Amino acid sequence: MSPENSLSVQPVVLCGGSGTRLWPLSRAGFPKQFLCLTDKDSLFQLTVHRAMSLEAPGVTVAPPIVVCNEEHRFLVIEQLREIGIEPQASILEPVGRNTAPALTMAALAATDEGEDPILVVMAADQVISDQAAFAHAMHAAIREAEKGLIAILGIKPDHANTGYGYIKASPRKPGPATSEVLQVAEFVEKPDANTALRYLESGNYYWNAGIFVLKASRWLEAIELFRPDIAQSVRLAWSKRENDTAAMIPFLRPDKEEFLNVASQSIDYAVMEHCPGAGWPISMVPLTAGWSDLGTWDSVWQALPKDATGNVHRGDVLTIDSRNTLVQTTGRLVGLVGVSDLVVIETADAVLVADRARSQDVKDIVALLTANKREEHNLHRKVHRPWGWYDCIDDGHRFKVKRIQVKPKASLSLQMHHHRAEHWIVVSGTAEITCGSNKRLLSENQSTYIPLGEIHRLANPGEIPLEIIEVQSGSYLGEDDIVRYGDSYGRASTNP
Numbered sequence: 373m374s375p376e377n378s379l380s381v382q383p384v385v386l387c388g389g390s391g392t393r394l395w396p397l398s399r400a401g402f403p404k405q406f407l408c409l410t411d412k413d414s415l416f417q418l419t420v421h422r423a424m425s426l427e428a429p430g431v432t433v434a435p436p437i438v439v440c441n442e443e444h445r446f447l448v449i450e451q452l453r454e455i456g457i458e459p460q461a462s463i464l465e466p467v468g469r470n471t472a473p474a475l476t477m478a479a480l481a482a483t484d485e486g487e488d489p490i491l492v493v494m495a496a497d498q499v500i501s502d503q504a505a506f507a508h509a510m511h512a513a514i515r516e517a518e519k520g521l522i523a524i525l526g527i528k529p530d531h532a533n534t535g536y537g538y539i540k541a542s543p544r545k546p547g548p549a550t551s552e553v554l555q556v557a558e559f560v561e562k563p564d565a566n567t568a569l570r571y572l573e574s575g576n577y578y579w580n581a582g583i584f585v586l587k588a589s590r591w592l593e594a595i596e597l598f599r600p601d602i603a604q605s606v607r608l609a610w611s612k613r614e615n616d617t618a619a620m621i622p623f624l625r626p627d628k629e630e631f632l633n634v635a636s637q638s639i640d641y642a643v644m645e646h647c648p649g650a651g652w653p654i655s656m657v658p659l660t661a662g663w664s665d666l667g668t669w670d671s672v673w674q675a676l677p678k679d680a681t682g683n684v685h686r687g688d689v690l691t692i693d694s695r696n697t698l699v700q701t702t703g704r705l706v707g708l709v710g711v712s713d714l715v716v717i718e719t720a721d722a723v724l725v726a727d728r729a730r731s732q733d734v735k736d737i738v739a740l741l742t743a744n745k746r747e748e749h750n751l752h753r754k755v756h757r758p759w760g761w762y763d764c765i766d767d768g769h770r771f772k773v774k775r776i777q778v779k780p781k782a783s784l785s786l787q788m789h790h791h792r793a794e795h796w797i798v799v800s801g802t803a804e805i806t807c808g809s810n811k812r813l814l815s816e817n818q819s820t821y822i823p824l825g826e827i828h829r830l831a832n833p834g835e836i837p838l839e840i841i842e843v844q845s846g847s848y849l850g851e852d853d854i855v856r857y858g859d860s861y862g863r864a865s866t867n868p
Contacts, residue, residue: 377430378430379490379514381431381492382460382482382489382490382588383423383424383435383436383492384438384478384491385423385438385495386439386493386496387439387440387441387444388439389496392738392749393731393732394407394669394672395737395738395741396717396719396721396723397717397719399752401443401444401755402752404666405497406444415666417451418499420436421455422506424457426514428507431511431514434460435458436457437461438459438462439465440462440463441465446758447756461478461622463477463478463624464623464624464625465626466628466632467631467632469635469636471495471638472641472642473605473635475491476592476607477624479591480610489587490517490586491587491588492513497665498582498583498666499662500661502660503661505660506659509525510585513583517585517590521586521654522590522594522652523553523584523586523657524580524584525583525585525658525659526541526578526657527579527663528658528660529571532565532569533568534562534563535667535668536579537559537561538559538580539556539559539560539578539656540558540559541554541555541576541656543555552657552658554657555654556648556654556655556656558648559645559648560577578656579663582639582640584639584644594643594647598642598643599642601635602642605631605635606634608627608630609631609633609634616862662675669726669728670715670729672698676698681696682696683695684698685699686699686701687699687701687703688704688706689707690706690707691708691709692710694708696712697714697728700716700717702718702720713728714726714727715728719752720753720754721752724737753765759779759783759861760777760779761776772849773841774841775839775840777839778801778830778838778839780832781832782831783829783832784830785856785863786806786827786858786859787828787857788827788857790848790853791853792845792847792848792849794821794843795820795822795845796819796820796821796822796841797840798814798815798816798839799816800839801815801836801838802814802833803831803832803840804831804833806827806828807820807827808828813833
């Protein structure tokens with residue numbers, strides 16, 4: 373196939389989800405798709421690599437369209453920058469409305485200039501160990517989509533899992549049966565244990581991998597047919613979108629007021645489950661490539677290499693007579709004696725200890741944190757920002773101490789606080805300090821004071837990271853006590 377006749381593939385990476393069952397590593401402000409759980413790259417970065425590797429003779433792959441939460445936009449851009457990928461588009465959801473509206477926006481973006489590419493739709497939080505097998509299955513799905521069909525990937529189950537949706541598949545009719553492409557007969561939601569076992573034994577059921585391949589026009593036609601309310605609401609919000617180019621970063625923002633009216637629905641519920649009964653055939657390509665959605669700590673344990681006694685230990689861990697455990701530490705030493713089938717996850721501000729078989733129930737801890745208005749469900753102690761990061765290393769009555777790192781040539785917003793004063797001590801690098809009408813440079817071991825109510829800014833004019841210690845004092849030290857007068861990243865006045 374000549375280059376001008378090659379199939380045009382547009383990856384769509386859906387970056388929503390909070391990953392509550394992987395708490396305390398996964399938080400609402402830094403969910404699991406941005407974590408490095410199995411590799412040096414994050415799950416999101418691995419997904420993008422996987423999509424871009426589908427380029428082959430006769431198949432041209434465009435940079436990805438990424439759909440993510442407004443709150444995670446700088447995580448997405450920074451992680452794409454780290455792997456040298458500039459997205460085709462970054463679509464920001466003002467509120468979460470599940471995957472059907474997200475895919476509808478991506479399809480509208482893909483067809484914006486009259487083109488109709490084949491969309492390869494993937495969640496950003498999956499792991500696939502065999503890239504060659506994945507590419508082979510995806511190319512089969514792409515060929516199905518080129519015919520105007522909807523194609524999905526199904527995973528042959530190796531145990532009776534109650535946490536996945538299932539697909540009942542059969543040989544295609546008319547036409548010969550092939551091992552490469554089957555036809556979806558029915559979608560089945562998460563079954564109970566006995567039903568899952570029956571599905572496993574029948575051999576006709578597959579796990580739904582949540583990977584869809586279809587032309588952009590085909591999705592738009594399907595969502596119009598099966599959920600016209602979602603299609604119309606999304607189109608209205610999309611028609612009023614804004615192109616935000618703050619700090620040279622292109623973000624597409626659907627209208628928030630209109631998007632609030634969009635119904636929340638998954639791709640499966642909105643479209644896929646209706647197709648078989650409505651005469652819309654769906655092709656299913658079996659995938660045997662070491663797939664996992666890493667939805668629980670047990671699935672993380674399953675995906676990682678183990679020692680001779682079944683343990684997976686990452687970080688500073690000592691163990692005696694323990695078996696089949698997963699331990700991950702971020703700083704402190706963890707010791708295990710005479711235990712089995714446990715999950716122990718240590719972070720700077722929280723420790724999880726759980727029976728590995730009850731990994732699904734970790735989400736209930738997050739629900740308790742949320743109900744009790746505990747910040748541990750939302751952010752880590754170390755918080756990433758577009759300009760760098762800060763780590764709250766101590767706090768008490770009327771004071772807070774932060775370690776702050778600012779990237780080279782980056783700066784915080786020009787801002788003011790109503791309730792706190794700040795002391796800054798330079799640990800390394802060079803700081804450009806704006807305080808009122810004065811601007812000066814500080815170097816290592818020098819310090820300054822920012823009075824309550826004074827307009828100020830911290831910037832790094834140098835070529836190496838700037839690190840400072842900030843000591844806050846005052847009657848209120850919350851992150852929402854920020855009034856912005858200027859910001860390089862287009863953030864609202866009360867967003868840190």
